[in-house]
Amino acid sequence: MLKKGVNLICKVSVKDIAFINAIFEWYHEVGTVRTRDNKNGIIEIWLSPDFVDDGMKAIEYLKSGGFVEELEVVGEAGDNWHRE
Numbered sequence: 001m002l003k004k005g006v007n008l009i010c011k012v013s014v015k016d017i018a019f020i021n022a023i024f025e026w027y028h029e030v031g032t033v034r035t036r037d038n039k040n041g042i043i044e045i046w047l048s049p050d051f052v053d054d055g056m057k058a059i060e061y062l063k064s065g066g067f068v069e070e071l072e073v074v075g076e077a078g079d080n081w082h083r084e
Contacts (some may be wrong), residue, residue: 003049005031008059011070014041020067023058031055041069 012020020043021033030051036042047055062068 003052006047006055007054008045008047009036009072010043010045010059012041012043012062012068014038016067017041017043020062023062027054029057030058035079070080 008021015084017035017038021035024031024045029048031045031047034044034046038045045055045059059068059071063071
């Protein structure tokens with residue numbers, strides 16, 4: 001069975017966008033961050049199929065630290081998750 005990645009939309013504090021992006025850049029195999037709306041702190045996170053569990057743990061950690069205010073899973077992506 002094909003593993004699927006997860007595409008997430010998160011509301012974060014505008015001042016924390018660069019910090020969250022840096023975390024995922026450091027662990028680039030886990031996921032990728034894209035800013036959708038920098039004025040309102042809306043980011044999109046694509047979690048790699050092989051690291052969905054690790055990526056969700058990172059998101060939960062960021063939520064517990066107050067960095068992620070809202071989290072909505074908008075869907076799963078197939079094997080071309082990084083191109084969607």
